[in-house]
Each structure stands twice: as structure tokens, then as C-alpha cells.
Amino acid sequence: MTSLVDSRPKRRSQPRPLAGFGSLLRFMMRRDRVRAPAWIASVVGLVAASAASIVGLYETPSQLQEYADIAQADAAFKAFAGPGYGLDDPTLGAVMMNEVLVYSFVGVALMCIFLTVRHTRAEEETDRAELVRAAGVGRLSTLAAACVWVAIINVVVAIGLTLSLLAFGLTATGTLAYSAATCAVGMVFIGVAAVAAQVASSARAATASAGTTLAACFLLRAVGDLGTSWLTWLSPLGWAQSIRAFADERWWVLVLLGLAAAGSVAGAFVLSMRRDLGAGFFKQRPGPAVGSPRLASPLALAARLQRTSLISWTIGLAIIGAFFGIVTDEAEKMLESEAIAEFFAQAGAGTPTELFLATVVLMTALTASGYTVSTVLRLRTEELAVRAEPVLATPVSRRRWLLSYLTVSAVGTIVVMVVTGLAVGLGSAAQLGTTADILPVLGATLAMVPALLVLAAVTVALVGWSPRWAQLAWAGVAISAVVGLLAETLKLPDWLRNVSPFEHVPPLPAADFEWLPLVLLVLVAIGLTFVGLGAMNRRDIG
Amino acid sequence: MPTAISMRNVVKTFGPTRALDGLDLEVATGEVHGYLGPNGSGKSVTIRTLLGLLRHDSGEARLLGGDPWRDAVALHRRLAYVPGDVSLWPNLSGGEIIDYFGRLRGDLDRPKRDELIERFELDPRKKAGTYSKGNRQKVALVLALASNAELLLLDEPTAGLDPLMETVFQDCISAVAAEGRTVMLSSHILAEVEKLCDRVTIIRNGRAVQSGSLDDMRTTTRTAITVSTDRPVDGLEVLEGVHSVRTEGAALRFEVDSHALGRVLNHLTAFGIRSLVSQPPTLEELFLREYGDDLAASEAAGTS
Numbered sequence A: 001m002t003s004l005v006d007s008r009p010k011r012r013s014q015p016r017p018l019a020g021f022g023s024l025l026r027f028m029m030r031r032d033r034v035r036a037p038a039w040i041a042s043v044v045g046l047v048a049a050s051a052a053s054i055v056g057l058y059e060t061p062s063q064l065q066e067y068a069d070i071a072q073a074d075a076a077f078k079a080f081a082g083p084g085y086g087l088d089d090p091t092l093g094a095v096m097m098n099e100v101l102v103y104s105f106v107g108v109a110l111m112c113i114f115l116t117v118r119h120t121r122a123e124e125e126t127d128r129a130e131l132v133r134a135a136g137v138g139r140l141s142t143l144a145a146a147c148v149w150v151a152i153i154n155v156v157v158a159i160g161l162t163l164s165l166l167a168f169g170l171t172a173t174g175t176l177a178y179s180a181a182t183c184a185v186g187m188v189f190i191g192v193a194a195v196a197a198q199v200a201s202s203a204r205a206a207t208a209s210a211g212t213t214l215a216a217c218f219l220l221r222a223v224g225d226l227g228t229s230w231l232t233w234l235s236p237l238g239w240a241q242s243i244r245a246f247a248d249e250r251w252w253v254l255v256l257l258g259l260a261a262a263g264s265v266a267g268a269f270v271l272s273m274r275r276d277l278g279a280g281f282f283k284q285r286p287g288p289a290v291g292s293p294r295l296a297s298p299l300a301l302a303a304r305l306q307r308t309s310l311i312s313w314t315i316g317l318a319i320i321g322a323f324f325g326i327v328t329d330e331a332e333k334m335l336e337s338e339a340i341a342e343f344f345a346q347a348g349a350g351t352p353t354e355l356f357l358a359t360v361v362l363m364t365a366l367t368a369s370g371y372t373v374s375t376v377l378r379l380r381t382e383e384l385a386v387r388a389e390p391v392l393a394t395p396v397s398r399r400r401w402l403l404s405y406l407t408v409s410a411v412g413t414i415v416v417m418v419v420t421g422l423a424v425g426l427g428s429a430a431q432l433g434t435t436a437d438i439l440p441v442l443g444a445t446l447a448m449v450p451a452l453l454v455l456a457a458v459t460v461a462l463v464g465w466s467p468r469w470a471q472l473a474w475a476g477v478a479i480s481a482v483v484g485l486l487a488e489t490l491k492l493p494d495w496l497r498n499v500s501p502f503e504h505v506p507p508l509p510a511a512d513f514e515w516l517p518l519v520l521l522v523l524v525a526i527g528l529t530f531v532g533l534g535a536m537n538r539r540d541i542g
Numbered sequence B: 001m002p003t004a005i006s007m008r009n010v011v012k013t014f015g016p017t018r019a020l021d022g023l024d025l026e027v028a029t030g031e032v033h034g035y036l037g038p039n040g041s042g043k044s045v046t047i048r049t050l051l052g053l054l055r056h057d058s059g060e061a062r063l064l065g066g067d068p069w070r071d072a073v074a075l076h077r078r079l080a081y082v083p084g085d086v087s088l089w090p091n092l093s094g095g096e097i098i099d100y101f102g103r104l105r106g107d108l109d110r111p112k113r114d115e116l117i118e119r120f121e122l123d124p125r126k127k128a129g130t131y132s133k134g135n136r137q138k139v140a141l142v143l144a145l146a147s148n149a150e151l152l153l154l155d156e157p158t159a160g161l162d163p164l165m166e167t168v169f170q171d172c173i174s175a176v177a178a179e180g181r182t183v184m185l186s187s188h189i190l191a192e193v194e195k196l197c198d199r200v201t202i203i204r205n206g207r208a209v210q211s212g213s214l215d216d217m218r219t220t221t222r223t224a225i226t227v228s229t230d231r232p233v234d235g236l237e238v239l240e241g242v243h244s245v246r247t248e249g250a251a252l253r254f255e256v257d258s259h260a261l262g263r264v265l266n267h268l269t270a271f272g273i274r275s276l277v278s279q280p281p282t283l284e285e286l287f288l289r290e291y292g293d294d295l296a297a298s299e300a301a302g303t304s
């Protein structure tokens, strides 16, 4: 009974800034009891698997030398792997670094970004955060506990990396330099993500801007390693490479990384003192008080909600496409290596430049499938977030609702592929000094659209038939990627290759154009869409 | 058309769970019908079945003269729905969301919308991501109440509203009722339903256990009283309709049948009332008292 409760106002003092740190840390560990081991196992496992394959491939000094010769002559290699420290006198360690170093950086950085945002900004978007702060938790405790927890995971990964490289018999000094560099990159991106979590207007935006920072760091050092070496020094990934693991280590670079990590984390703390819980540092601008008359259909809403995503994918893929276009002239050189020739030969028969462009088109299409599928999967997000239900309680049929997202996915896919095609074509035109490739490349990217539509339709069918398994749509993307990039290497059987819709697209411009397979792909997409629509009309919502 | 909603022996299962277990429900056109039941009793499932979002396994359901599953789109033009847990697009403003739904329904009444936004003290410019649960609830209420729908399906619409806003809500529902429109109001708060509803259906474990006018129900309702008086009270136990009297410190607690309330208060006045708190029984208590035996029996039957 409320009347019996003593209701005199209690004077409550502001809790100390770090009050509750320990219990928050334990809570985070509990929440991550599956996720943290999964991240650690994947990062360490992937590196160990690559290491195992490299150890198997390069057994003699002459094999190592052969690798070094190719890698040093090749711009694309440099762009993806770094300047090739230690390849003048190649050791197994130096070759290993060339193969796994940058990927380790990217993997660990992504892990730190996702986990840091998860425990800071994403947590604030739950109702739990207000309760936590009301329960006498200090202003800085959540951020501090999140940074410490992710740093612990990061260190565990570094220990795992050290142990696995040592197990392959690599030298201790080089191994330590490698794992220290990787760990330091992780720490820097904990800081980057912590700052993004304070500044951005939502958790999604925080992850996106930290991810964009990572992509920018990657590109800076890629362009830097191609020749403009001062650009490399603008990128923490570039610094970490410059530790030169397995090649006359320069340990002092670690200080630079340490300062960057400490500086960004400190910056995040300063920012967090100056903002409200749940709000970005930049005040979210209020929206309009009345809705635009155009926002009057599920299609208009789907387009509006996917606008930012479409713009980001388009820009991202255009940058990647232009980059590949610019290195087209390296194609001839690359094909001198047997392994690479085999890889490109998957694309078909043609001149080295045509083979290279066909492979680039396939890779951009495989990347774009991420946009295609994730946009259709928004149907499931909307349903799970109980936002589909009130819409379907208005005179909007299930078919109209479902087709709205499929339409946005299909139209957006065409936009992404057209822009990417133009970017590849223009990049190669700028490098080769001829515009002859622009239209063929654009045609090649457009020819990928039917295959992408099949993936979209598979997703629709899954959302309709077995919503619980809708995320299986990503298996379609994964299978297509493995078939597209590794079919020869893994000697995959034909039936498995034929599962990927991209296998049925003629590898333009390295092949002749054919209508029939494209028309068939479109028909398959339409058929699967009808399957999804039919099932959608028969099942429960929610 | 005499009935807005009629359900007969409707069964809806989710795997082993029988969410609706032979439900009978009758809502007359033009009435405010209370739909009461504890959490998990099947209120939301009932409403979502009526909206054609869920497909029932067996039994017959009619809504505004149509089939809620087959005629869903046509029926949705004539009804408005407030979900129990309102979830909105975080990057759209409240005003944009209200207008989006108004345009989907096709009956956006701007003056009415503006008036409701003002009465519910909602800031339509704020992004929905910054709204509290109560404010999200207000968005859903504004867009339902701004419509001219002939039937309002409201699923625990006041969860998360503060008492002041609850009063505004009650005024709005009274106005809707005065226009002759039909309201189905699901709730687990007896007091709210008592204020607004003509008739009530009580559901438990997916089955209607009682249905009728509130006056009928009141006789079965007991109120819990906590009172402290200047002088010790005597003679209370022997009054008709008084139950379970006990002292707790300086206070006296007991339960009283609603029809005996006036007489008991008169009796207490004589001893000098210093403070008095009355609390209607929670629905759960009512159930335990009224249906406990039935339940125990049916559960025993179900397990054997």
C-alpha cells in the first residue's frame, strides 16, 4: 500500500564516476559468454588455417623466392598485403606476414568495433541502460568497463595468435612483433569505436562510422604502399605494418599505436562527459512535425528507410570498383604467375585485361549481393521488431508490403551495379588511356543483375516459407562467393558450382553475351518470388 | 448489424501451446467492450486473430460482417488498432509516423490529429528513437483516435501512460463511444475497464470464463480496505459482506463485497477514520477466488 510507505524525499548524492565498474564488467562477460569465444575462435582459427596452408605451400627456399618475386613485382599484391617487408631475403615468416598481416588487422579491428559499440551505444538503446544508470552506476563506468572488457578479449586473441604461429615453428621475435602489432591495432579501434559511440546519432551509425574509418585506413595504406608512401603514415594500419615483423623489427612504432589508442579512448571519455544518455554528441535534429505527402505507401517508406544504406553501398562499391579499374594495367603482369593465371582462368577465355575485368565484375557483384540480400531481410527485421504488424493492420496487403522491400532491393541493386560498372570502366580508362572498356564493363555489371535478383528472390521465399530460417539467405551469398572465388582452388564439383546463380552469367567482357541464361535467371527469380508470396499469404505474422 | 465481433469456439495453437482454447466472444455494435485477463491469457492473440495477422486452427470468427482472415484488407479500412507493445521507426519523427499511417488508412483528419497531439502533450518533431514507452504508446493512440474507424481494437493501450494521460485517454474513448462507434479494450486493469466499459469478457488460459455487464460482475467483486481509526473498531466481523479481517500494527485490514461498501463505511465513521486506503482486488486475486477450484480441476484433468 503506497500510503504506508515513507515517502520523504531522499537526498541522493551523485555516484562516483566509476561506481559499479566491477559489476558492469561481470555483466558484460556474462552477456558475451558465447559471442566472445566465437570471435576469438574465428579470428585465431582463420589465421591458424592460413598459416597452415602457407607452411604447406612454401617448403623450400626456391618456392619462397618465387613467391617473393611475384609479390614484389605486383601492385595489386602491394595494395592488399603491404609493401612486402622482408621479401628481399624471404623467410617463411616474411611470406606469412605478407599473406595474413593485413587481414589479421582488419579482423581484429572489426571485432573490437562490433563489441565496443555493442556494450556502449547499442546498450544505451535498450531500456536497461536507464535502469543501470539510475541504480547508482557512475557516468563513466559503462564506457570504462566496455573498453576494458574488449581490451581483454583483444589480448586473448593476441595470445592465441602468438601460440598458433609459434606452433608452426616461426621465430619468437617475429611472432611477438606480429601479435603486438595486431593487438595494438585492436586497441586503436576500441578507441575509434568508443569515440564513434559518443558522437554518432545511433548504434548503427556508430558501427558504420567506425567501419568507414577502418576502410579509410585500409585505403590510405593501400595507396601509400603503391608508391605514395607518406599516405601510409596517415593510417594506423600502415604504422602497424611498419613494425616489420619477421624483418628487422622496429619496436618503437608500437609507441605511436599506443598513443593513438590512449588518445582516442581518452577522447571518448571527454566526449561522454558532455552528452546525455542515448543522445549523440551532435544533437539529433528534430524531424518534421508533419509527414511528407509522398510518404504514403509501404514502398515509399521502404525506400526512405533504405536510403542511407543504398548511398553507402553505392559509394563503397564505386570506390572499390574505381580502385580495381586503376590497377587494370597490372593484369598482364599478374597473369605471369601460374597460380594467379589459374584463378583468372575461372572467368573464361580472353585477353588478360578482359579476364581481369570479368573477375573484378564478379567480385563487385558478389559484394553487392550483401546489399541485395540485407535489404530484403529488412522484411524480417520489421516483423521481429513488431513494426510489420501495425502496417499490416491497415488496408495494406501482405503482398504489397513484401513487394515494397523487394522492389527497393531490386532497384537499388541496379543502381549499385550501374555506378560500380561506371567506376571500374572510368578507372581503367584513366589508367589505360582508352575509353573502349567503359561500355563493355557497364554491360558486364548489368548482366550480373539477374543473378543478384535470384538471391533476392531466394530471400523472399525464405521469409515467406520459413521466417525463422530467413537468415539462411546469407548461405546463398556465401556459397556464391566460395564458388566464384575458390571453385578451381578447391576443385569443387560441378553440381555445387551450378548452385551459384553467378556461374550462369556469361563472364563478360571475357566471353560472348548470351540472352538465354539471363532470361532463365529472371524467370527463376520470378518463380521464387511467387513461392514466397504464396507462403506469406498463408502464415502467421510475428 | 447487431454484432461487431463474434467468435465461436475459436482455437489457436502455437505448437504445444493452446493460446486460444475454444474462445467465445461477442461484441455488440456501438458498445465499449472490456476484454480482461491476466498476462499470457490470450488477449493479444485474440486481437491479432481478429486482425487477420494470425490464422486460427478451428472455430468461427466474424468481424464487421466479414471473415477476418480472407477479407483482411477490406476490413482494415473500417478499423483502427493500437498494439500492446508499440515499436516505431527510430529515425522518423512522431508526426511523420502518425501521418504515414493516416495515409495508409486513407482517412487522415488533420484538425483532429493536431488536437489529439496537443491533448496527449506529444512533441511530433521528436525522432521516435528518443520517445519513451509512454510516448510511443501516445503515437499509436493518436493515430487510432484520429481515424474515423467504426471499430477500435485496443490492446492494453494505457500501459506506460501516466495517470494524467490516462484521464485524457478515457475522455477520448467516451467521445468515441458517444459517436456510436465500437471499442474493444483489452486490459488487465479492472479499474480502467470499470470506468469505460458497458460489458466485459474475462479470459483465462484462452477461454472466456465470464462475460456480461459490469453490474453483474460487481456483485462478485471484493474491495480490500486498510483503515486506521481513533478508537478500536468492533463489530466489523459480524457485518454482512465483510471478510478476512485482521490487524496489522495500528491498521485494520479486511475485504468487503462491493454492494456492502456503503454500509461498512458508515459503520467505520463512528470510530473516527484517520486514514483509509481502498484497493479493488487485482484480477489475479479475483480469479483465484472465483475460479481457483475450476482451474485446479481443469488442470488436473488436462494432465491426466
Ligand SMILES: Nc1ncnc2c1ncn2[C@@H]1O[C@H](COP(=O)(O)OP(=O)(O)O)[C@@H](O)[C@H]1O
Pocket (backbone or CB within 6 Å): A542, B014, B017, B018, B019, B037, B038, B039, B040, B041, B042, B043, B044, B045, B046
Ligand atoms: N507467436 C507466438 N508463438 C508462440 N506462442 C505464442 C505466440 N504468441 C502468443 N503466444 C502464447 O500464447 C499465450 C497468450 O499470449 P498473449 O495473447 O500474448 O497474452 P496476453 O493476454 O498477455 O496478451 C501465451 O502463452 C503466449 O506465450
Ligand SMILES: [Mg+2]
Pocket (backbone or CB within 6 Å): B043, B044, B045, B084, B155, B156
Ligand atoms: Mg498482450
